[in-house]
Amino acid sequence: MLGRMHTTMIDSAAAMSRILDAPTAARDDLVRAMWQPMAGMYAFVPGPLDLAEVHRGSSGFDAADPSGRVREGLDALVSADAWSRIRAALADGARALRAADAGLTLPDLTVLLVLGDPDDRHFVEEVQGLTAFGGIPGYVSITVWPTSRVLARLEAVAVHELHHNARYSPGGVVWDPATVTVGEHVVAEGLADAFAAELHGEAGWTHFVADATRRDDAVLAKVVAALDRTGMRGFPAWVLGDATATRMGIAPVGVPTGAGYAAGRRIVEAYLADAGTTAARSVRTPAAEILGRALPRLGLAPGA
Secondary structure (H helix, E strand, O other), X not given: OOOOOOEEEOOXXXXXXXXXXXXXXXXXXXXXXXHHHHHHHHOOOOOOOOHHHHHHHOOEOOOOOOOOHHHHHHHHHHHOOHHHHHHHHHHHXXXXXXXXXXXXXXXXXXXXXXXXXXXXXXXXXXXXXXXXEOOOOOEEEEEEOXXXXXXXXXXXHHHHHHHHHHHOOOOOOOOOOOOOEHHHHHXXXXXXXXXXXXXXXXXXXXXXXXXXXXXXXXXXXXHHHOOOOEOHHHHHHHHHOHHHHHHOOOOOOOOOXXXXXXXXXXXXXXXXXXXXXXXXXXXXXXXXXXHHHHHHHHOOOOOO
């Protein structure tokens, strides 16, 4: 649609409260009901799909044996007005994207905000309470643990995922699982972070990427050497880093958490400076064009 983007925020505050109040035997079905409006995001998955497993696989809180801290986390999200803030941020983001690219297709969105598991050390410590996905047009899922830093970044997280949605919507970049490259994923993360920064300043940059990783030329060179690789199964290692790859059963490649985001930032910043443009105006720009201008500016070449 070229008109106003409609956003449906799932009332997951009420849904999570029902889950926490329910008898143990009833909780998985309530989790499935909470996630059901998101089922279309997984239409590409062959065979039956258990949305309770999707919740667990997304670092969602343990519905069978939730920590008492989950109720505290829910109270924190409600007190922070998280759902209204995300809706407003998405509306602002959509206006910014349309202003930059009048022909852009922005799909109506269904958005699910859920609490993660505070007892999951990888989720809380390695990715610092955030995992989100917006790469399937029409859907955004955000799983958080509401630390002060995460709560401060809710708007930035939302528009980061919106940029992905817009990039892969009809008329945008085609994500073909058979041919998509690490380079596309790295560029997409860099653009989405840069777009969030255009709207929300320093809060736009993904917070689980260490400053040392952002500055590390060896990390940048190692990711750039892998940009031409295909095969989505291995992407998390290059983008999210070894710790997350290992958790997913994927072989590590020798890079720290958020390596692809760090490389993506440097690549995209070099491109935007060279082209004199913005991440909002570049939402549909092919990765090859971005890399072709950015890498020489950085003194690098794909596969080098």
